[in-house]
Amino acid sequence: MAREINIPKLGMSMREATLVEWVVQEGALVNQGQVILIIETEKTKWEVEAAAAGFVHILIPADPDRKEPVGQVVGLIAESEAELKTLQAEGGVAAGPAKAEPKAAKAAAQAAPAGGGRAPVSPLARRLAEEHGIDLAQVKGTGPGGRIVKEDVLEAIEAKKAAPAPGPAPAAAPAPTGEASAAETIDGKRVQATLSLKTGMRGAIARHMRESLAVSAQLTLTGEIDMTEVKKLREKLLQQEDRLGTRITYNDIFVLAVTRALRDFPIVNASVVGNEIKVWEDIHIGVAVALEGQDPYSSGLIVPVIRHADRMSLAEISKAAKALAAKAREGKILPDDVTGSTFTLTNLGGAGGGYGFGTPIINQPESAILGTGAITDRAVVRGGEIVIRPIMTYSLTFDHRVIDGYPATLFVARLTELLENPLLML
């Protein structure tokens, strides 16, 4: 699976950078940690290193006059030559010089997409066309050999602007896919909005989820936990809000319980690294936070990390979680805040769907994820009698390469025990 090369976020307010120079050629074999790209922001040149060994496929050529947004995928690292060839066939910069050539004289014809008979297109022109929804088949090329160059696409964009108004703007700031005309219809279905699956948050989530399912052997254990004691505990803690300095949430208590259970069953706090399983000493809990989008169809997801959660008191966990969630909502999250987790918690029940289970997807490279459901009053049997108790559902997805069914069951049994008898967490 190809790894992305993105524009990194090098500071709280960083929004964009210039691609100064690809230091390696298209298709070059690089080692992990090798410098492959120089970007510039705020008069500072930064060396982007390869996150993994592999073959570099350039998607966006260097262009000192263009700014790319943080997070933009500018290239890929293919795991194998075969994968590299597949990527090259899909487009981007084909074999040729690493730097942008605005005149496109040197860009090879391999850059043309599947579908023969098309005029060759320079990589820069292709990217411009993609971003502005220009159909290259309609563009006349004025470059050498009838090649379509940047100027040709710019003209087509101007011509299009003179045409009727575009449709709704795409969501999520980085690199929107371009304007749809007001009446875009596909197979008789009218398009309300178009979002990019390659770039921005949606693209990142799409890739992460697909890769997670592809790489690990995931299955989900579900169950119920009686929250009577936790509810009582929480009510007492809410009364102590001023003394604690924070309002304890159910999620805070789950984080506490999970850290205790992970200490008892460390195999659940592990990652596959290469051909080995690394069982982590440290416990860093990722807490999934939903982000609302600017419009009804764009939402996002971010997983800030509470580092060394096992060393924290409940109040400390609570404060850390609130601070991270606030940062996330204000768009001030730093890359360090969302990396390095060893286990993730996701609250599936908050949105008001009632009693239910889910099959959350593991947050790679972790080996398990706990989804907690809504807490609803249910009829249960206690001491031969039917009583009403607040019941929470949970869904633990785990990676069977690392954790077998029995240890997974022991883990959730311990978790259940801790939450049903909270004093055991002390």
Place this chain on the structure above:
Amino acid sequence: MLRVYRLGLTEYGQASHFQDRLLEARLREEVPDTLVLLEHPSTLTLGREDDGRHLLVDREALTRRGISLVTTDRGGSITWHGPGQVVGYPIIDLKHRGRDIQKYIQDLEEVLIRVLADFDLCGGRDDDHVGVWVGEEKIAAIGVRVRRWVTKHGFALNVNNDLAAFSLIHPCGIMDRGVTSTARLLGRHLSLDAVCDRVVIRFAEVFNLTLDYSQAGDCPTQ
């Protein structure tokens, strides 16, 4: 902790190699954060290959004037260095400073603004252009390179230097603003040592580092 090297007139390339060695040593945590202060002989440096377009005379003219032309790995585009200009190259590990490049740049600007204030000059920032300005004119340029969060290159403050060489270029690629120096603004020369003293003190202040006086500042020139 901040270690300071005060070198004299140093060739650009030599200074760059010295910085590379310091940077690698800093990455291995063998040295603390370091500030190198020096002057360069008359040199035009290009940050980007196409910076040649900002050159207003041809290369023979430069050679005749004894001005070297060097391509550099720092950010920013074209600028000039020369005697009388205080050049500072902090080798700082930004991993310990929040991994924030913009903040680092702003801190460099802050150091220079405070130094200028020490000499009764009012320097400021410009929202659109990195560097330090007095009114509409640029008095200090900034260009940085970062490798694994350790910095090299840095800033150049016009003190007593000749500004004539700037008329050979569009400095930093900016075409509609001028450059100035403390000499031009104050009508007199300043002691470069005095200015460097203030740079060191203000740098330690802004970056919250204590000065390490243990090492003498000699450039291991090779």
